Amino acid sequence: MKTLVAYFSQTGNTKKVAEAIYEEIAGDKEIKELSEVESLEGYDLAFIGFPVHASNPANPAKEWLEKNAAGKKIALFVTHAAPEGAEDLKAILERCREAAAGAELVGVFDCQGELADAIIDFLKKSDNPRHQAFAEYGPQTKGQPDQSRLEKAKNFAREVMASQS
Numbered sequence: 001m002k003t004l005v006a007y008f009s010q011t012g013n014t015k016k017v018a019e020a021i022y023e024e025i026a027g028d029k030e031i032k033e034l035s036e037v038e039s040l041e042g043y044d045l046a047f048i049g050f051p052v053h054a055s056n057p058a059n060p061a062k063e064w065l066e067k068n069a070a071g072k073k074i075a076l077f078v079t080h081a082a083p084e085g086a087e088d089l090k091a092i093l094e095r096c097r098e099a100a101a102g103a104e105l106v107g108v109f110d111c112q113g114e115l116a117d118a119i120i121d122f123l124k125k126s127d128n129p130r131h132q133a134f135a136e137y138g139p140q141t142k143g144q145p146d147q148s149r150l151e152k153a154k155n156f157a158r159e160v161m162a163s164q165s
């Protein structure tokens with residue numbers, strides 16, 4: 001069984017989760033940036049990770065999934081600045097699943113990731129009150145994903161792998 005871990009990560013959070021997941025995978029495995037993956041040909045299972053941007057799967061990942069996910073066995077991992085369980089995350093995660101429509105989805109993991117300082121500054125300067133409100137998440141995201149979240153990501157990887165054996 002050959003497993004791929006592929007991620008899109010602008011500020012490094014999703015990459016950390018990708019590396020934690022990768023560590024837990026036994027057997028033939030590869031880890032790559034999503035932009036380096038042309039197709040899922042030759043892989044039995046792929047963990048695909050990306051951040052939430054503007055309440056949606058980040059565009060490069062959305063487009064990649066829409067092109068490559070159908071018919072493939074996929075587990076998604078998603079990072080976001082909102083705290084896990086935040087009300088609007090349900091719909092956001094649903095949109096992540098929709099991007100992978102047609103895939104055999106074997107699991108979805110999500111966790112909080114730090115909101116980069118440059119993004120906080122940008123949001124604070126915005127005229128849009130929703131952006132300004134979102135910047136308030138900034139301080140409580142510092143250091144995420146922390147060790148406990150990375151452990152949860154590893155658990156997720158183990159569960160997905162166990163369900164495939």
Ligand SMILES: Cc1cc2nc3c(=O)[nH]c(=O)nc-3n(C[C@H](O)[C@H](O)[C@H](O)COP(=O)(O)O)c2cc1C
Pocket residue numbers: 008009010011012013014015050051052053054055056079080081082112113114115116119
């Ligand atoms: C342009 C942009 C838009 C974002 N929009 C959201 C959002 O709508 N909801 C949210 O929870 N986090 C949002 N975030 C925060 C990121 O999802 C979060 O920081 C994520 O962990 C970044 O992952 P990365 O370091 O792998 O790029 C946004 C970040 C950026 C840069």
